[in-house]
Amino acid sequence: MKCxxxxxxxxxxxxxxxxxxxxxVLGRGxxxxxxxxxxxxxxxxxxxxxxxxxxxxxRALSDLPELKQRVDxxxxxxxxxxxxxxxxxxxxxxxxxxxxxxxxxxxEKIGQELVTALHTTFDRMQTQLSKxxxxxxERKSDFFRDLAGSVYMNQSEKxxxxxxxxxxxxxxIYDKSIIETENRPPAExxxxxxxxxxxRVLDEVGDLPVEQQTIRDMVAKALDIExxxxxxxxxxxxxxxxxxxxxxxxxxxxxHGLGAHLMYPKTRTVLDIGGQDTKGIQxxxxxxxxxxxxxxxxxxxxxxxxxxxxxxxxxGLHELGPIAMKATKTIRINSTCTVFAxxxxxxxxxxxxxxxxxxxxxxxxxxxxxxxxISRSGGVTSEFTFTGGVAKNEAAVxxxxxxxxxxxxxxxxxIDPESIYTGALGAAEFARRAAxx
Amino acid sequence: MNxxxxxxxxxxxxxxxxxTMIAENYDELTNTEETGKKISATFxxxxxxxxxxxxxxxxxxPEINAINNGMRKKSGAMVMQAEKQGHSxxxxxxxxADIGSMSRGNLAPNGKPMPSxxxxxxxxxxxxxxxxxxxxxxxxxxxxxxxxxVPYEGDGVVTQNMRDYVVKQLKEVVIPALEKVSGVKFDIDxxxxxxxxxxxxEDDFVWVLESAKNKPSPIDAYFGGVYYIxxxxxxxxxxxxxxxxxxxxxxxxxxxxxxxxxxxTPEGDMQDERYRLVVEGPPNxxxxxxxxxxxxxxxxxxxxxxxxxxxxxxxxxFRHDPDNPIETLADYCLGCYTNRNLSQRVDMLENYVNDYQxxxxxxxxxxxxxxxxxxxxxxxxxxxxRTGKPGAFIETDLVDPRYFSxxxxxxxxxxxxxxxxxxxxxxxxxx
Numbered sequence: 001m002k003c004x005x006x007x008x009x010x011x012x013x014x015x016x017x018x019x020x021x022x023x024x025v026l027g028r029g030x031x032x033x034x035x036x037x038x039x040x041x042x043x044x045x046x047x048x049x050x051x052x053x054x055x056x057x058x059r060a061l062s063d064l065p066e067l068k069q070r071v072d073x074x075x076x077x078x079x080x081x082x083x084x085x086x087x088x089x090x091x092x093x094x095x096x097x098x099x100x101x102x103x104x105x106x107x108e109k110i111g112q113e114l115v116t117a118l119h120t121t122f123d124r125m126q127t128q129l130s131k132x133x134x135x136x137x138e139r140k141s142d143f144f145r146d147l148a149g150s151v152y153m154n155q156s157e158k159x160x161x162x163x164x165x166x167x168x169x170x171x172x173i174y175d176k177s178i179i180e181t182e183n184r185p186p187a188e189x190x191x192x193x194x195x196x197x198x199x200r201v202l203d204e205v206g207d208l209p210v211e212q213q214t215i216r217d218m219v220a221k222a223l224d225i226e227x228x229x230x231x232x233x234x235x236x237x238x239x240x241x242x243x244x245x246x247x248x249x250x251x252x253x254x255x256h257g258l259g260a261h262l263m264y265p266k267t268r269t270v271l272d273i274g275g276q277d278t279k280g281i282q283x284x285x286x287x288x289x290x291x292x293x294x295x296x297x298x299x300x301x302x303x304x305x306x307x308x309x310x311x312x313x314x315x316g317l318h319e320l321g322p323i324a325m326k327a328t329k330t331i332r333i334n335s336t337c338t339v340f341a342x343x344x345x346x347x348x349x350x351x352x353x354x355x356x357x358x359x360x361x362x363x364x365x366x367x368x369x370x371x372x373x374i375s376r377s378g379g380v381t382s383e384f385t386f387t388g389g390v391a392k393n394e395a396a397v398x399x400x401x402x403x404x405x406x407x408x409x410x411x412x413x414x415i416d417p418e419s420i421y422t423g424a425l426g427a428a429e430f431a432r433r434a435a436x437x
Numbered sequence: 438m439n440x441x442x443x444x445x446x447x448x449x450x451x452x453x454x455x456x457t458m459i460a461e462n463y464d465e466l467t468n469t470e471e472t473g474k475k476i477s478a479t480f481x482x483x484x485x486x487x488x489x490x491x492x493x494x495x496x497x498x499p500e501i502n503a504i505n506n507g508m509r510k511k512s513g514a515m516v517m518q519a520e521k522q523g524h525s526x527x528x529x530x531x532x533x534a535d536i537g538s539m540s541r542g543n544l545a546p547n548g549k550p551m552p553s554x555x556x557x558x559x560x561x562x563x564x565x566x567x568x569x570x571x572x573x574x575x576x577x578x579x580x581x582x583x584x585x586x587v588p589y590e591g592d593g594v595v596t597q598n599m600r601d602y603v604v605k606q607l608k609e610v611v612i613p614a615l616e617k618v619s620g621v622k623f624d625i626d627x628x629x630x631x632x633x634x635x636x637x638x639e640d641d642f643v644w645v646l647e648s649a650k651n652k653p654s655p656i657d658a659y660f661g662g663v664y665y666i667x668x669x670x671x672x673x674x675x676x677x678x679x680x681x682x683x684x685x686x687x688x689x690x691x692x693x694x695x696x697x698x699x700x701x702t703p704e705g706d707m708q709d710e711r712y713r714l715v716v717e718g719p720p721n722x723x724x725x726x727x728x729x730x731x732x733x734x735x736x737x738x739x740x741x742x743x744x745x746x747x748x749x750x751x752x753x754x755f756r757h758d759p760d761n762p763i764e765t766l767a768d769y770c771l772g773c774y775t776n777r778n779l780s781q782r783v784d785m786l787e788n789y790v791n792d793y794q795x796x797x798x799x800x801x802x803x804x805x806x807x808x809x810x811x812x813x814x815x816x817x818x819x820x821x822x823r824t825g826k827p828g829a830f831i832e833t834d835l836v837d838p839r840y841f842s843x844x845x846x847x848x849x850x851x852x853x854x855x856x857x858x859x860x861x862x863x864x865x866x867x868x
Contacts (some may be wrong), residue, residue, distance in 0.1 A: 237844070251852035254859060288863045291821070294849065296842075347719045362532045376814060 004435060005048065007041050007288045007426025009033065009238030012275035012303060012389065014040035016048040018227070019432055023262075025376065026227075027052030028421050032143050037238035039183045044048030046185065053194065053223060054079055060222040067210040074081045074215075077135070077204060081197035083142070084133035089188055090144050090181060095122040097177040110165060117159045117170065124155045135204075140316075145182055149174075191223045231431040235283065235423050237276075248401040250430050251279055252423050253292045260385040263288025263415040268382040271370055271400070272422065273390035275303040278370050280377035287426075292376035301369030303389045303411040308363055313355065320359055324395035327360030334365065341365065360395065367399040370409060380408040386415050387422040442665050446703040447641040451686040455667050458682065460547065462672050466495055467549035475619050478574070481748045482773040482845035483560030483587060485611070485766055486788040487631035487675035488756065492619035496672040499570070503534035507722030507836035515541060516837050529566045530805045530837040534575060556618045556766060558611065563589055563775035564808040582615035587770045593781050595771045603767035628762045631675035633655060635757040637716055641683035642669050643751050648690050649740040650793055653710035655693035657700040660729040661738035670748030675683045675757075711736030712854055715789045717782070717816065718801040718809055719744045721833035724841045728833070730848050741800075743782065746774040753785075766767040781813045783819045790824045796857045799850075804834040827860060829853035 003026065014037065016029040029047025033040045054075060064095065064297040102114040128151055132139050141147060152174055160167040186193070198219055202212050234244050235255040260270040261283055270281040276299040282291040295301060310317045332354055333344050341362065348358050374380060384404060389407045390396050401413055416422070442449070448456075468478060474495045479485065481501065489496045506512040514613045515537030516530050522540065524533050538544075544549045557580060559571045568584075576584045585606050612623050633808045645665055649658045656665070665686065673679040697832075699707035703726055714732075721728050732739065733790045749755065750772050758765040777785075786798055798820045817828040831849045834840035 237848070251848065251855045253852040254855050275820075286863055288859050289852075290827060290860075292852065293830065293858070296845065378818070405679075 001225060001434075003227050004230055004423040004431035005045060005050070005232045005389050006255065006431055007232065007234045007236075008255065008421075008422075008423035009037050009041060009043060009234065009236035009425060010389075011237055011276055011277075013420070014044045014236070014238070014422050015424040016041070016044035017421050017428040018045075018048040018052045018059070019425075019428040021432070023429065023432060025425070025428075026055050028418065029423070030420065032276040034145075034179075034182055036183055039185075040238070042185055046190075047075055049227060051081065051188065052188065052227060054074055054082075056222040056225055057219050060218045061215070064210055064214070064218065067215075067272070070205075070208065072145070074201065074205065074234075077201040077208060078194075078197055080135065080218075081200040081204070082194055085193045085197045086131065086186065087129065087144065087147070088126070089186055089220065091126060091148065091194070092271065093178055093184065093187070093275075094148060094181045094423070097180050098122075101176050107169060110169070110380070113163055113165055114169070114173075117156070117165055118173075119151065119165050119233055121156045121170070123160075124153050126384040128155070131134065132347070134296075145178060145210045149178065153297070156342060184258070190219075194223055195220070204378045215248055221230050231435040233427040233431040233434065235427045246436070247430075250427055252277075253279060253294075254289055255423040255426030255430065256387060257281045257283040257289040257292075257426065258287040258429055259422035260387055260414075263416045263422065264383060264385050266383040267385040267414065268413070269374065269380045269384045270422075271374055271384070271386050272388040273366070273386075273396070274304060274388045275299075275307075278302050278373050279342035280370070281307055282372040282378045291378050293373050295369070295373060298337070300341070301366045305338045305341065306362070306393070308338050308342060309345065309359075312345060312361075317393070321363075321393040323356050324363050325356075327354070327356040329357050329360070330364050331357045331360065331361035333361040352418075360399075363395040364399045366390070367396055367403055371403050380404060381412055383412045383414065384408075385403075385419075386413060391415050391419045399412065447701065447705050447712050448703055449573045449689050450684060451689055452664055454682055454685060457545065458673060458678055459669060461861065462495075463545045463547050463549075465505040466497055467545050468577060469495065469552050477558045477618070478554035478571075479558040480560060480564075480589060481563070481670050482564065483562035483585065483770040483773040484670065484748060485558065485560060485585075485770075486533075486672060486676070487628055488607075488611070488766060489558070489615065490505070490631055490675055491624060491627045492615045492621040494556070494615065494619050495549070498671055499574075500531050500549070501671055502538065502545075502553070502691060503836050504722050506534055506538060509546065510723065510838070512537075512723060512836035513838040515669050517824055521784060527805065529570070530568060532570045532573070534836045536577075539577060542674060553578045554580055554766045556614060557861050558585070558614075560585045560770055562587045563777070566806075566808060572830040581614060581618050583611050586609050587721050587776060590771065590777050590781065593778050595768065596864055599771060600767050603770060607763050607766060622783070625762055629759040632757040632759040632762055634677060634680050634739060634766060635669075636759065637747075638669055638674065638679045639751045639756050641680075641687045642666075643713065645686055645690050646745065646752050649738075651694055652713075652738050653697070653699045653707075654738050654793075655690050655698060655700060657702070657707075657729075657733070658745060659716045659720065659742040660702075660725075661700050662733065662739070662742055662745040666745045666748060669751075672846060674774045675686050683862070694696060697846045700733075702729065702736055704730075707736070709736045709739060709834070710738050712857055713738060713740045713793065713796045715740065715786060715793065715795045716742040716744070717786055717798065717813065719803055719816045719835060720801065720804065721745075721841050722836050723766070723834075723838035724843065727821065727843060728841075728846070731847050735851070736851075737854060738740040742796055743785060743789075746785075748773065750774055750777075750785075755859050775808060779816060783823075786816065786820045787823045790820060790826055795826065797827045797853075798824075799853065800828065800830045802830060802832045804840045805837060806835060812867065814859045827853070827856055829856075847849055 002021050006017045008015045014031050014033045018027040020026050027048040028051050029044040031040055031043040058075050098118050156170040157167050160170055221420045228303045233248055233250055235250050256272050260267045272279045278295045280293045284290050310320055477489050477494045477496050478497045486496050489668040516533045518537035519533035545551045557571045561567055648655050668682045678805050699710050737810040755772050800813050800817050802813050821828045832845050
């Protein structure tokens with residue numbers, strides 16, 4: 001079948017959206033940009049293909065009336081086990097890479113001990129990490145690096161301690177190896193991985209109202225559908241690095257405008273807060289951009305500002321919003337410089353202000369900056385859509401709603417749960433339209 | 438078009454002539470110890486070159502020196518030198534490049550030291566910084582200073598009163614100062630002769646600017662435009678050489694129109710004119726070629742710009758008038774773009790968008806230039822409203838390389854070009 005793909009290469013994450021001829025979304029994929037846009041775009045595309053395959057499997061299995069009640073459960077299990085299989089493949093790849101890097105002559109004297117230590121570490125990692133893919137378990141991140149990294153640090157430290165090996169050698173081996181592994185596409189083809197995952201599912205779910213072989217056949221058929229990459233459009237900061245001809249590249253302003261329009265056709269103003277950009281975009285009734293403003297020279301007030309603050313406070317990025325929601329008051333923090341805001345934050349903490357109140361102030365600071373960009377682009381006159389990674393942060397959303405109301409009165413504010421894919425969605429639609437012409 | 442940036446820059450013969458003129462001028466400036474000629478330092482807007490020449494004096498323009506140093510990638514170190522001396526990060530970077538250059542030997546592009554000026558001729562035309570700049574220079578050089586205070590066109594008109602005020606100062610302050618420093622008696626006929634030359638060059642210059650009304654435009658009126666304004670804005674207005682330069686330039690452009698050619702770029706003729714833009718604000722000088730390339734490689738040509746009017750708004754009809762030699766100098770100073778108020782600037786931009794059939798207005802806002810930048814966003818919104826054409830806003834700096842962020846500028850420009858394209862397609866599909 002014909003497929004249209006949009007890839008949004010952001011400073012933090014790379015997103016891909018796959019669309020069919022009718023404009024329906026088949027799949028979405030996301031990965032960390034890892035300073036290597038070629039790989040990031042490949043991986044995100046692969047992720048989108050995986051999610052498209054799952055969608056096609058869903059469509060196929062939904063055709064079996066007997067299965068109707070259990071399709072969602074089966075698909076969830078299939079995805080989980082597929083992720084597990086993919087994860088185990090990568091973990092094996094990482095292990096082999098670590099072993100190769102350990103064989104470097106620099107480590108000659110402790111070579112054998114290192115090999116043993118790595119084997120032990122990886123055995124423990126596999127046991128521990130496999131549990132993350134059990135039913136009902138929530139993973140903090142879906143990125144291999146995040147999951148494998150923390151457990152490796154933890155286990156290898158213990159193993160090094162037990163074996164009397166220098167821990168930093170194990171760290172160095174890991175640092176070198178993770179980059180190599182991360183930048184390598186999976187060696188195994190997806191269909192094989194899917195089918196192995198399906199076997200796990202069928203073992204796991206027990207009795208089903210249809211023959212296992214029927215399900216296998218249906219899934220195999222869905223996996224057999226050729227996903228033809230008819231047209232790919234790239235957008236985002238890394239777009240010029242893509243091996244695309246120029247006509248396959250669109251500015252992310254246009255993509256975000258069109259993506260927001262597809263999600264909410266009545267949108268007239270779009271605010272996107274990404275890793276290093278805040279964009280205020282005005283669109284017309286067709287999703288065509290009529291005006292835009294962006295932050296200039298400095299990315300204070302963007303997603304990275306929150307990332308920096310999270311690091312300064314030694315908490316996870318995703319914890320910032322929930323903590324700020326507990327605030328009882330809002331402390332005033334500047335938003336013109338990230339580093340100064342960090343200093344202000346330490347100063348406030350030292351003065352005894354609560355973390356929650358300070359974080360509420362930080363969220364207000366970034367939204368204030370965004371409001372200024374919106375007003376420069378022409379303000380909010382009608383329906384308003386908030387997109388980008390920061391739209392997932394509840395404290396930022398709360399402040400935004402407050403400030404939009406204060407400045408522009410009651411307007412509809414849209415936030416799509418998949419808003420991080422807005423740019424990629426717009427790009428996919430551009431791809432679909434380009435192929436139509 | 439050749440995309441290899443390492444290849445030699447392609448230049449028209451007018452550009453080569455200008456290069457020779459500039460080189461000769463710097464040779465003259467750095468050779469005053471032998472020739473005994475006196476130097477007057479002054480600014481581009483309100484530059485009284487015809488008058489200065491009446492006293493056998495040379496005209497040295499510190500802004501132009503800063504631009505030269507910016508284009509030769511030397512300004513960054515000069516700006517930092519000035520900051521070391523205590524000048525804030527927010528100060529105009531032309532000023533800092535100039536001050537920094539002094540501390541670094543004040544070398545002209547020919548490698549010879551630039552002699553100290555004998556007179557600081559401060560024609561104050563709308564830029565407050567000019568006054569502070571020469572205050573610093575006076576402190577440095579301790580030389581004679583003459584200030585010509587040109588009233589700002591706050592109400593958008595030049596009254597007789599304003600004109601009389603400038604004329605009076607020219608007669609009572611400026612001319613006596615020039616006579617005193619040079620030891621040459623003022624000869625009004627000599628001034629008339631120079632003004633006659635100016636007007637001749639100005640006619641051809643305006644013809645060149647207006648050639649951009651053609652489709653495709655044979656010139657780029659911003660990036661190419663800064664070369665075209667070179668002689669008329671600097672030490673050559675009123676000279677035979679400038680007349681010759683503009684005749685040559687005009688012939689070149691006539692030829693381009695006949696051949697249906699687009700503008701010349703450093704990589705040869707621009708092939709496909711896809712976007713026609715009006716630009717407000719000075720260019721960035723430290724990354725001039727890189728900046729220009731972002732336009733021509735996407736087929737964007739600037740058909741009119743306000744920066745090319747800072748040294749005189751000739752396309753609105755002003756000509757130096759040999760029959761009223763002092764009054765015409767007053768009118769010239771009063772009418773410079775920098776001395777015009779916001780609503781006059783908006784009117785000009787609106788007319789440019791319409792008269793030159795442009796796709797929209799782009800503003801290059803200069804970080805360290807409050808004089809130009811204040812109110813620019815409002816101007817853009819007003820022009821958008823009046824013309825119905827989309828505007829865009831980018832920010833760079835004059836000669837401080839730290840404020841040119843290529844990735845950001847390119848990102849905004851590409852978005853703008855694509856936005857224009859998308860709008861066109863929207864209009865086409867709606868039709």
